[in-house]
Amino acid sequence: xxxxxxxxxxxxxxxxxxxxxxxxxxxxxxxxxxxxxxxxxxxxxxxxxxxxxxxxxxxxxxxxxxxxxxxxxxxxxxxxxxxxxxxxxxxxxxxxxxxxxxxxxxxxxxxxxxxxxxxxxxxxxxxxxxxxxxxxxxxxxxxxxxxxxxxxxxxxxxxxxxxxxxxxxxxxxxxxxxxxxxxxxxxxxxxxxxxxxxxxxxxxxxxxxxxxxxxxxxxxxxxxxxxxxxxxxxxxxxxxxxxxxxxxxxxxxxxxxxxxxxxxxxxxxxxxxxxxxxxxxxxxxxxxxxxxxxxxxxxxxxxxxxxxxxxxxxxxxxxxxxxxxxxxxxxxxxxxxxxxxx
Amino acid sequence: xxxxxxxxxxxxxxxxxxxxxxxxxxxxxxxxxxxxxxxxxxxxxxxxxxxxxxxxxxxxxxxxxxxxxxxxxxxxxxxxxxxxxxxxxxxxxxxxxxxxxxxxxxxxxxxxxxxxxxxxxxxxxxxxxxxxxxxxxxxxxxxxxxxxxxxxxxxxxxxxxxxxxxxxxxxxxxxxxxxxxxxxxxxxxxxxxxxxxxxxxxxxxxxxxxxxxxxxxxxxxxxxxxxxxxxxxxxxxxxxxxxxxxxxxxxxxxxxxxxxxxxxxxxx
Numbered sequence: 001x002x003x004x005x006x007x008x009x010x011x012x013x014x015x016x017x018x019x020x021x022x023x024x025x026x027x028x029x030x031x032x033x034x035x036x037x038x039x040x041x042x043x044x045x046x047x048x049x050x051x052x053x054x055x056x057x058x059x060x061x062x063x064x065x066x067x068x069x070x071x072x073x074x075x076x077x078x079x080x081x082x083x084x085x086x087x088x089x090x091x092x093x094x095x096x097x098x099x100x101x102x103x104x105x106x107x108x109x110x111x112x113x114x115x116x117x118x119x120x121x122x123x124x125x126x127x128x129x130x131x132x133x134x135x136x137x138x139x140x141x142x143x144x145x146x147x148x149x150x151x152x153x154x155x156x157x158x159x160x161x162x163x164x165x166x167x168x169x170x171x172x173x174x175x176x177x178x179x180x181x182x183x184x185x186x187x188x189x190x191x192x193x194x195x196x197x198x199x200x201x202x203x204x205x206x207x208x209x210x211x212x213x214x215x216x217x218x219x220x221x222x223x224x225x226x227x228x229x230x231x232x233x234x235x236x237x238x239x240x241x242x243x244x245x246x247x248x249x250x251x252x253x254x255x256x257x258x259x260x261x262x263x264x265x266x267x268x269x270x271x272x273x274x275x276x277x278x279x280x281x282x283x284x285x286x287x288x289x290x291x292x293x294x295x296x297x298x299x300x301x302x303x304x305x306x307x308x309x310x311x312x313x314x315x316x317x318x319x320x321x322x323x324x325x326x327x328x329x330x331x332x333x334x335x336x337x338x339x340x341x342x
Numbered sequence: 343x344x345x346x347x348x349x350x351x352x353x354x355x356x357x358x359x360x361x362x363x364x365x366x367x368x369x370x371x372x373x374x375x376x377x378x379x380x381x382x383x384x385x386x387x388x389x390x391x392x393x394x395x396x397x398x399x400x401x402x403x404x405x406x407x408x409x410x411x412x413x414x415x416x417x418x419x420x421x422x423x424x425x426x427x428x429x430x431x432x433x434x435x436x437x438x439x440x441x442x443x444x445x446x447x448x449x450x451x452x453x454x455x456x457x458x459x460x461x462x463x464x465x466x467x468x469x470x471x472x473x474x475x476x477x478x479x480x481x482x483x484x485x486x487x488x489x490x491x492x493x494x495x496x497x498x499x500x501x502x503x504x505x506x507x508x509x510x511x512x513x514x515x516x517x518x519x520x521x522x523x524x525x526x527x528x529x530x531x532x533x534x535x536x537x538x539x540x541x542x543x544x545x546x547x548x549x550x551x552x553x554x555x556x557x558x559x560x561x562x563x564x565x566x567x568x569x570x571x572x573x574x575x576x577x578x579x580x581x582x583x584x585x586x587x588x589x590x591x592x593x594x595x596x597x598x599x600x601x602x603x604x605x606x607x608x609x610x
Binding site for chain 2: 012073076099103104106108110111112114115118119120129144147148149151152153154156159160162201203205206207208209210221244268269276277298299300301302306312314315320321325328333
């Protein structure tokens with residue numbers, strides 16, 4: 001059997017999730033480098049029709065577990081299905097998206113198979129590694145790269161001896177591979193025995209899809225306020241965000257002070273965002289905050305302390321009093337809009 | 343009701359130093375405190391105890407200086423704090439950590455519910471809860487933002503899946519990893535500040551320290567610590583070098599700089 005990089009494919013409303021396609025593309029890259037095949041594993045009901053699409057996107061073989069009892073995502077039977085196929089096909093590498101599903105399903109599968117798993121990787125690669133203690137060389141193993149320690153540090157992690165090598169990989173970081181209808185591949189259908197116990201101990205009562213009131217993750221512009229803003233400064237922050245058609249963000253200090261609710265918090269204990277423009281107002285730039293916004297395309301920082309660490313991750317730094325700068329900026333923006341009325 | 347809370351004593355990551363050569367946290371550089379997410383687990387444990395009675399036992403795996411964090415847990419309402427501390431636990435990845443915690447829970451005997459925070463602020467994996475649940479063969483729910491029903495043998499929780507909320511019924515015993523903002527039976531849960539009397543009482547309380555030998559009846563000692571860890575950290579480096587160089591201006595000139603930048607970016 002060929003050595004394989006297997007991707008667990010998530011399906012939502014009968015459609016393959018984009019982040020799963022990204023992973024197929026990444027797996028293709030790893031497989032080429034390490035002389036391996038790309039496998040895809042899809043679990044659900046009515047999912048066998050998706051196999052062809054996965055092959056067009058780069059899979060060499062698609063494993064399908066199609067069962068009416070798996071129509072709604074349920075943790076335990078899905079764990080059973082994935083562990084069964086992985087156990088039976090012995091892939092070298094198994095990749096999951098670091099979504100909520102991936103981050104609860106993958107560790108359960110890893111623990112069941114007694115192998116290692118690295119969470120929320122920002123990249124994965126294939127390379128060789130020499131164990132400094134034994135001198136043993138491991139060829140073509142998976143480098144799992146992830147931020148750790150609050151995001152300040154990047155770590156490269158390997159799983160030298162256990163198989164499969166498992167990782168969850170952060171969505172949105174890799175391109176979706178082109179569709180190639182000339183590709184061909186193998187489809188393998190599995191029937192997995194689902195015991196009543198695993199079906200019964202967790203029941204999904206309802207799935208409620210709803211738009212977030214505060215949508216920081218897909219916001220193009222975020223104006224964030226910190227400790228330096230104070231409750232008065234936050235009024236200016238909100239006004240600026242509104243004028244620019246953006247969302248309001250906040251540092252932990254501002255949330256803890258009660259100036260704004262938790263769902264606006266950016267940073268380690270809040271959300272990780274990457275808008276086109278991030279405007280940090282009165283935020284000093286503690287690591288806790290920076291790890292949540294450092295991947296923004298353009299960062300504009302306004303702070304009166306020229307030594308504030310936020311300036312180290314900024315493209316534009318305004319050293320000044322926000323109570324002088326923001327009102328003026330807001331005024332200019334309003335003037336600019338008057339003639340066109342837009 | 344037998345309630346277990348998993349508490350990770352974590353360094354204050356805004357203060358702690360990282361040894362980039364060794365790739366490890368210099369734990370001597372700061373105190374260990376309760377992982378902020380785990381404070382919610384303690385809070386929920388107290389509410390369950392109020393409804394059903396029982397005991398709250400906390401389990402932590404950490405070096406001896408984590409005692410301070412565990413005294414804080416006792417002050418906050420944990421009845422019994424167990425610290426798993428031994429050189430043989432050191433260097434554990436998520437699998438070995440989960441195995442050690444699960445073994446300690448086995449040694450405790452029966453449990454009805456295990457509560458933990460959704461993730462730790464230093465490791466940020468969110469994997470230990472699910473792995474503990476798997477090793478104990480109980481169901482779990484991750485990223486829980488609401489506990490909407492709590493009966494003796496079944497609970498209903500709501501998990502935040504990003505684009506949807508899942509309302510899930512779990513049969514007890516089970517593990518629940520709590521997120522924030524958090525609701526428990528219709529009330530918002532926020533960590534409370536311990537009373538002075540409780541802090542003083544906790545200062546004199548006993549922290550039970552368990553070594554690897556204490557687990558030998560329930561665990562395979564080869565599955566602990568670095569020995570039981572399939573993964574190895576082979577390299578680490580600083581992530582925050584952004585390669586950005588800020589164009590800095592002072593005071594009111596900043597207004598035209600921002601306006602200019604917004605124009606260039608096509609916002610205005």
